[in-house]
């Protein structure tokens with residue numbers, strides 16, 4: 001395993017140009033979401049990582065969106081423009097690889113407003129209206145603003161200076177180098193939604209899932225997981241892993257690592273998704289790990305297999321007495337996945353079960369969880 005403090009060979013300025021080996025749809029037959037398992041080759045690169053780390057990926061924009069933008073600007077795509085690195089590239093290449101062409105920057109909003117008699121957002125440009133501006137922009141992309149204001153006209157080299165630099169997206173590593181040398185696996189959910197009459201897709205998730213092939217170079221590097229780490233293999237501390245949806249990714253890496261290192265200590269996995277029949281990610285692997293004792297227990301919650309929603313926090317409460325026993329044995333509780341809804345609800349359930357099964361007041365449960373945090377026994381990697 002790499003020394004956690006050793007300097008990584010690849011970084012933002014010097015990414016590894018990796019290639020995909022395999023991809024597999026994990027949600028075959030599910031109409032509500034596309035989540036993919038990706039295997040990326042690290043052969044010959046020497047790139048190393050530890051379960052709990054993330055892979056930072058620099059994506060490319062959707063070529064159809066690039067075409068639309070070039071047409072809206074009245075350009076050919078061949079025009080020379082500056083890149084954020086102060087190099088020169090064609091407008092098409094720069095819009096594909098270097099700039100954010102979905103979410104507008106305030107500079108662009110101001111520039112359109114200056115050219116047009118009135119824009120819907122001009123009263124939202126003051127600093128104190130930031131939240132209202134964000135609400136207005138929710139679901140709107142640059143192309144919507146340009147098409148709604150055809151009188152706004154930009155020289156291509158000026159236009160790109162009004163855009164933000166395209167940045168990396170992080171994906172939890174879903175494999176262990178001890179189990180899959182020279183590879184990194186990811187679990188990627190395609191962000192997809194409709195707004196203002198258009199189908200939209202997340203830039204990086206759709207690039208990885210739908211637009212790359214086995215020859216595409218994927219610029220990437222490892223970012224270390226801050227404290228999202230397993231206990232040493234000979235440590236008997238039990239672990240509880242809570243990873244609904246793509247939150248399962250780091251726990252697949254954890255479980256592979258524990259199998260490869262013959263780790264001691266019990267391990268309990270909570271997984272939740274929409275339907276058991278179409279979204280039980282990696283279920284055959286869990287069966288094998290239960291059979292060989294790497295996993296002690298798996299508890300699942302299928303949110304849409306019945307009328308009422310069932311989420312992992314409901315299962316935590318259902319198994320509250322046992323959960324409490326594990327906590328009292330010093331278990332580390334890991335949570336990964338959705339930050340907005342899941343993580344706060346799981347946190348609430350944790351407090352509730354501590355009160356109920358630990359016979360504690362609300363204040364005492366808060367103190368108990370604070371102590372878990374300070375002892376690094378409650379670790380979250382949520383997004």
Ligand SMILES: Cc1cc2nc3c(=O)[nH]c(=O)nc-3n(C[C@H](O)[C@H](O)[C@H](O)COP(=O)(O)OP(=O)(O)OC[C@H]3O[C@@H](n4cnc5c(N)ncnc54)[C@H](O)[C@@H]3O)c2cc1C
Pocket residue numbers: 054102138139169170171172173187188189190191193194195201202203204205206246247249381382383
């Ligand atoms: C540490 C870490 C680990 C992560 N691990 C994983 C992982 O293992 N797997 C995984 O799939 N993801 C993971 N993510 C999330 C991932 O980094 C990306 O944020 C995600 O894939 C979306 O990126 P994108 O480029 O596809 O979407 P973007 O192009 O960035 O689009 C997302 C944006 O679209 C907008 N949007 C989304 N839904 C709607 C809607 N309904 N209406 C209007 N606007 C909307 C929002 O502005 C949102 O911010 C992780 C994030 C972090 C920080």
Ligand SMILES: NC(=O)c1ccc[n+]([C@@H]2O[C@H](COP(=O)([O-])OP(=O)(O)OC[C@H]3O[C@@H](n4cnc5c(N)ncnc54)[C@H](OP(=O)(O)O)[C@@H]3O)[C@@H](O)[C@H]2O)c1
Pocket residue numbers: 033035189190191192193244245246247272273274302303304309311312313337338339340341342343345346383
């Ligand atoms: N907009 C998109 O298309 C899109 C796509 C991918 C990811 N994302 C975002 O990326 C993050 C992770 O997404 P993901 O695909 O990994 O899975 P996810 O959306 O977090 O869903 C995984 C499971 O968690 C359930 N869930 C929903 N709310 C919950 C809550 N409050 N507590 C516990 N479980 C809850 C979901 O149920 P239900 O869905 O049945 O409620 C589903 O069964 C989320 O922030 C998500 O919003 C968005």
